Amino acid sequence: MRQRAVVIGAGIVGSAAARSLAKAGLDVVVVDRSAPASGTTAHGEGNLLVSDKAPGPELVMALAAAAAWPGLVRELEDELGEEFPPLEFEAKGGLVVATTEQGAGPLLAFASRQRAAGVDAREITVEDALRLEPDLNPAITAAVHYPQDSQVQPVAVSEALLASARRHGATVMATTGIVGPILGGSGELVGVRTDRGELRADAVVVAAGPWSGEVARTLGVSVPVRPRRGMVLVTSRMPRRIFHKVYDADYVGAVGSDDASLQTSSVVEATESGNVLIGSSRQQLGFDDRLRVDTISAIATKALRLFPFLSEQPVIRTYGGFRPYMPDHLPLVGPDHRLAGLWHATGHEGAGIGLAPVTGDLLAAMITGTEPLFDPAPYAPSRPSLAPYLEAVA
Amino acid sequence: MGARAVPAGEDPIRPDAAGTVTIRVDGLEVSGIDGQSIAGVLMASDRLELRRTARGDRPRGVFCGIGVCFDCIVEVNGVHDVRACQRRAHDGDTVITTGDGARRSGAVS
Amino acid sequence: MRQVVIVGAGPAGLAAARAARGAGADVVLLDSSDALGGQFWRHLPESRPSQHEKRLHHGWDRFRELRDSLEADPRVRIVRGGQVWAIETFAGVAVHVVVGESDGALRDREVFAPDALVLATGAHDRTLPFPGWDLPGVFTGGAAQALAKGERIAVGQRVIVAGAGPFLLPVAQSLASTGSTVLAVLEANSAGSIIRGWSRRPWELIPASGKGMELVGYAAGQLRHRIPYRTGRAVVAAHGTDRVESVTVAALNADWSPIPGSEQRVEVDAVCVSHGFTPRLELAVAAGCDLSGEGFVVVDDDQLTSTPGVYAAGEITGIGGVDLAIAEGEIAGRHAGGALGGAASARRRRRVFTGFAKRIEAAHGIKPGWTGWLTEPTIVCRCEEVTCGAIRQAARTTRSESLRSLKLTTRAGLGICQGRMCGRTVEDLLGAASTEGSLQDDASPHRRPIAFPLRLGELADPTRQLEHETSKGTQ
Known part of the structure; x- marks a missing residue:
């Protein structure tokens, strides 16, 4: 009989996992308590970045992802046809700039370490930076160009991955909540009880993003994934005057930070539709989704430091997403060492859109016992850096 | 035929005479009555089209008239995305009606 | 205090x-x-x-x-x-x-x-889309009133007022006060449904005679201006190159679906449409x-x-x-x-x-058959120029029944009006087509944390900027 997998969560990570597993020949059921692609996936910018990652396991994943994305997009477009909404993949490249004298050294040192780890990180002069971005504030002190950074429309890609999974035989159950585990004779997980009935499975994958902790608890284990909120501003449309993803170098510091209070750094980019997206803040406030004016004010202030010409541009929308944050800053991908049959695919924080496809492939390789593209050990729930937090939560 | 200001002699509510304002719209001078909106000044002379859309190059004018739909956005004194139905015309205002945000310099094909 | x-x-x-x-x-x-x-x-x-x-x-x-x-x-x-x-x-x-x-x-x-x-x-005003509704010369009823009362502007000389609800009457009266010829007021609901809706418990209306007098006043105004009031009819399309030149008027079934063969072209220079609020x-x-x-x-x-x-x-x-x-x-x-x-x-x-x-x-509510006058190229989201066909195609190809997902994949409702014009229409279109008759997510068409656009420079706060830079230095 075919192996069966239940994937909990139909965001981009769950959809990618479902597609990888279905393509590997498994019988896949995707369950979501709401609708596909409407949680964290629908509240981010669609970043596929290497620029913000320090050398280490996350960068290994990001480099594999950067290499895989162009082929994946072509594959999905061929498979789903012209009528499918556009995926808006754009290999626009990133431009990271320092805005202070003190900031220049750390940025260049960071880029040099990334280069050693295989990132295409090009130190360029301020003049060259202004040639790439003519409207950039000329008061910048250092610049690094990252041609591998790119962007997609995250919801369209997520729906495409799910549609492709369906074409490979997966089924999707929306508005279905998880009620509890079904355990086998030796305490192993053999399925889940949902509010629409029981689902038996050889592998249960929790891909519920920042809600993964809640789902795992329902199944009997703890996972220290926490919501970290990020706010993005959207302007009205304008003629294209911003051509790359442009960040100030503070971004690099904020991603890896443990500080729960507000942090912002500018990430400014134009989209194909003509809107400019401005991010982003990082704040740990639980699942509180109320608007905080001081947060979006701080984002606007920093964005204007990069692109002063945006001052008269109307802001028409803001959205905040909850990113799945891990205390040791690494994604959680692999088998749960405490409950056989349970697998995790979460914890990518702000990088989940970019890392989703390789996460799906890695997981499918482990579940089917084939050779993974890279070593899965650093992302395993049993990794040493996570041990103190597992105990703390349990 | 079309939109027009109610001629003073025909208006049943007979408003008092008011001063005039003169604004420059796409390089041409247009006069209206003090207190009118920019949209009102233009519609008084039966000009309905206030912009062309970014994607379909379709004409747009005042639709909701109360500031909700943003169809009537124009550029006023160098500032874009101004609702012509909400902004009162001031003497000497320079108005450009050529396009909405993404169209201003032909950015969207 | x-x-x-x-x-x-x-x-x-x-x-x-x-x-x-x-x-x-x-x-x-x-x-x-x-x-x-x-x-x-x-x-x-x-x-x-x-x-x-x-x-x-x-x-x-x-x-x-x-x-x-x-x-x-x-x-x-x-x-x-x-x-x-x-x-x-x-x-x-x-x-x-x-x-x-x-x-x-x-x-x-x-x-x-x-x-x-x-x-x-x-x-x-809530205005349902129809082919050509984005042409200059198509107005909401509120626009006609605002221009008439606030500026003494007549939006047109030959005008049809169409849609649903008692508000059509004061719109017609405002137009008449500016010297416009109102060719007709078209109410989409049938006379029977209006009478049933209004007088389910007629005695309850007696204490509200002030309100009644307001409506009677409008009706008298219509009579004085000889404006025909016709029920069970709608403007189902507007035509013109750079502005509206004519409209198609059709007779409707009780559910508002147009009756084939009933279409008539009428020359107008403006049309004012309101289907409620x-x-x-x-x-x-x-x-x-x-x-x-x-x-x-x-x-x-x-x-x-x-x-x-x-x-x-x-x-x-x-x-x-x-x-x-x-x-x-x-x-x-x-x-x-x-x-x-x-x-x-x-x-x-x-x-x-x-x-x-x-x-x-009860008397004037929107009925679901209105989607019968939509065509695939009919624009639904005016800001982002998203057509009815594009929305239906996205729903079909993604099989999504999530308002949030479909808005983001089609861009319907993502424009500068912040979804005010099309939000409920998109929700109704998608909800009606979904398998369980309703959408799966809780996305609200009324949620706009930035309730109205403001300029980035207005949002950025210089005092905050200073504070921010100071605190950065101590990190």
Whole structure:
């Protein structure tokens, strides 16, 4: 009989996992308590970045992802046809700039370490930076160009991955909540009880993003994934005057930070539709989704430091997403060492859109016992850096 | 035929005479009555089209008239995305009606 | 001293301001316009007064008296050109405002933290899409009225008024007052459904005779101007190159689906369309107020919403017209101002006029067959030019039944109007086509945390910037 997998969560990570597993020949059921692609996936910018990652396991994943994305997009477009909404993949490249004298050294040192780890990180002069971005504030002190950074429309890609999974035989159950585990004779997980009935499975994958902790608890284990909120501003449309993803170098510091209070750094980019997206803040406030004016004010202030010409541009929308944050800053991908049959695919924080496809492939390789593209050990729930937090939560 | 200001002699509510304002719209001078909106000044002379859309190059004018739909956005004194139905015309205002945000310099094909 | 902030200076807001003062509170009255009165009492600017403006309005003396008393009251601060763009809900509410010329680039920011807040934000026309509805010369009913009452502009000379609801009558009357020829008023609902809707319990209407007189007045106006009123008909398409030149009028079935073969071309130079009203709910949603299943703010007997200290009055609690709005405003203002109980007369009037809202919905509500006049190229989202075909195609190819997902994949509702024009239409189109008859997510078409666009430079705060840079140095 075919192996069966239940994937909990139909965001981009769950959809990618479902597609990888279905393509590997498994019988896949995707369950979501709401609708596909409407949680964290629908509240981010669609970043596929290497620029913000320090050398280490996350960068290994990001480099594999950067290499895989162009082929994946072509594959999905061929498979789903012209009528499918556009995926808006754009290999626009990133431009990271320092805005202070003190900031220049750390940025260049960071880029040099990334280069050693295989990132295409090009130190360029301020003049060259202004040639790439003519409207950039000329008061910048250092610049690094990252041609591998790119962007997609995250919801369209997520729906495409799910549609492709369906074409490979997966089924999707929306508005279905998880009620509890079904355990086998030796305490192993053999399925889940949902509010629409029981689902038996050889592998249960929790891909519920920042809600993964809640789902795992329902199944009997703890996972220290926490919501970290990020706010993005959207302007009205304008003629294209911003051509790359442009960040100030503070971004690099904020991603890896443990500080729960507000942090912002500018990430400014134009989209194909003509809107400019401005991010982003990082704040740990639980699942509180109320608007905080001081947060979006701080984002606007920093964005204007990069692109002063945006001052008269109307802001028409803001959205905040909850990113799945891990205390040791690494994604959680692999088998749960405490409950056989349970697998995790979460914890990518702000990088989940970019890392989703390789996460799906890695997981499918482990579940089917084939050779993974890279070593899965650093992302395993049993990794040493996570041990103190597992105990703390349990 | 079309939109027009109610001629003073025909208006049943007979408003008092008011001063005039003169604004420059796409390089041409247009006069209206003090207190009118920019949209009102233009519609008084039966000009309905206030912009062309970014994607379909379709004409747009005042639709909701109360500031909700943003169809009537124009550029006023160098500032874009101004609702012509909400902004009162001031003497000497320079108005450009050529396009909405993404169209201003032909950015969207 | 207790401070009450009131958002919206239409009938409900003005009544609330006066009642809050009557209860002894200080009042801040905010309106995005530079004139008081809201859309209902939209009037000529001060630079162009008229002694006879009363002829264009219902309740004009009431307005004059409210306005004059509030303007003369030193404990009422009237903030004209005050656009509320956000409401925060930490330890009470904070109301964030930009003050200045409409869509200006350098408006001042102000923040109010009142003891009580009254939301009286009103409603705007809900207009269903039809082919050609984006052509210049197609207006909402509200536009025709605003231009007629506020500027003495006639939107056209040969005009059809179409849609649903009693509001079509004053629109036609306003047009007639500007010298336009109104060819017809077309009500989509059948005569039978209107009569059934209005007179289910006719005796309940007797105490509401003021309201009845308002409508009778409009009907008399129609007769005087010889405007034909036809039921069971709709404008189902507008035609023209750069402006509307003609419309197609069709007879409708009871569910509003067009009857094939009934189409007639009529030459017009303007068409005014309104299918009802959409309450302006984004501030209520931002303040955390619960909404009813019908999509209005839920209030208790004192007009208090589910958020402590936040009251709601007027059309956002149910479309009921000016008399109900005034009664609700009086009750809301009085309680927001700190009074306990009382307002017996306003409560009595509220009871009488509440029945009207239900009757309007019963007699003139939108029926689902309207989608029958859509074509694949019909634009649904005006801002982003998203067609009906594109929305249906995205729903079909992704098999998504999530409003949020489909908005993001099609861009419907993502434009500068923030989904105000198409939000409910997209929701209805997708909901009707979904497998279980409703959408799977809880995305609200009224959620706009930035309630109104403001410029990035206005949002960026220079004091905050300094503070931020200082704190950065110590990290």
